[in-house]
Amino acid sequence: MSNNKIIHWFKYASPQSFYPLAGKLIPWFWGLTAVFLIPGLWITFFAAPTDAQQGEGYRIIFIHVPAAWMSMFIYIVMAAWAGLGLALNTRLSGMMAQGLAPTGAIMAFVSLWTGAFWGKPMWGAWWVWDARLTSALILFFLYIGFIALQAAIDDARRADKAGAILALVGVVNVPIIYFSVKWWNTLHQGASVSLTKAPTMAATMLWGMLLMALAFWMYSIAVALTRVRAIILEREAHTEWVKELDEVKA
């Protein structure tokens, strides 16, 4: 029996071997984005029925909820990478965290922005300071703080460490966002979809939302990997292997 077939995962912890792997994966994730986005948008605009209470306006849910989910999920992944980098001193971890932050910030912003557009016609207010909205705004600020802190420190390794501590401290906010509508009375309604109970949405609406969520997921992976590749080139610019790359030589 040979060991040749075993993939040595740790190999990919080095930027040098991760760079080409990410390059190979990116087109696949863009493809998957299209695969989920096209039916997702079709359901969003055509297949999903109007809502009994909210009419057509509820359709903003197909952007709002996937963006809000991603903003929370990306934060957890970013903090996990940051923590891993802090614990194991792996170089790639910091780059992953740095690569994820802007996408997470965009998702957080989109969830706040679409939420405001939804709130005005339905609730009668663009913004209220209830627990859900406030904690989601804090999440956005945490992303901005992480990006700013990393950018403010010139030495990449030190920037990673400082950012990692901020990212890990901020992780406590994610469960607060998620459970805020349960723990306190808020203007924001409770969860329609959760692991503990049957969804309270019509099936077509639910499918649309899940497809859109998957599309957002694939998009996030594709752009984050693209960003990580750029970060690798920047940080490893002094190394021989980067100088030898075709795209760098050209």
Next chain:
Amino acid sequence: MKPRHKRIALITGGLATIGVAAALVLNALNSNIAFFVTPTEVAAGKAPQGQIFRVGGMVKEGSLRRENLTVHFAITDTAKEVPVTYTGILPDLFMEGKGAVAQGRIQPDGTFAATEVLAKHDENYMPPEAQHAVDQAQKAQKTIKQ
């Protein structure tokens, strides 16, 4: 202990400490984080006296009355209710039997003079036909009970 293990222990310990601290702070702030008080809390005198606050619940069925531009309605949590007066534009989703949050203060006569009224919708999404079926079923159940 390798330095790596030490760091992992420090991170885990740090996260646990932050988690506990956050839980304690949120617990202490509990009543301040609530976006509105319920009519039962108002009846129990838990609402701030003479100050602006928000009261939330359902708009009581059959309580909505319009007088020129002023609307009168009651906000109920099925146990207690608060009579509300409001002059202004109501959100489209404002309806009897649906959720609403009013901001204002209690008047000497016990009514709640609102300066802002927001509609609170629930987490149920369904097409109008399905909603109709649900309403019919609930009506049927009510008749059976009577």
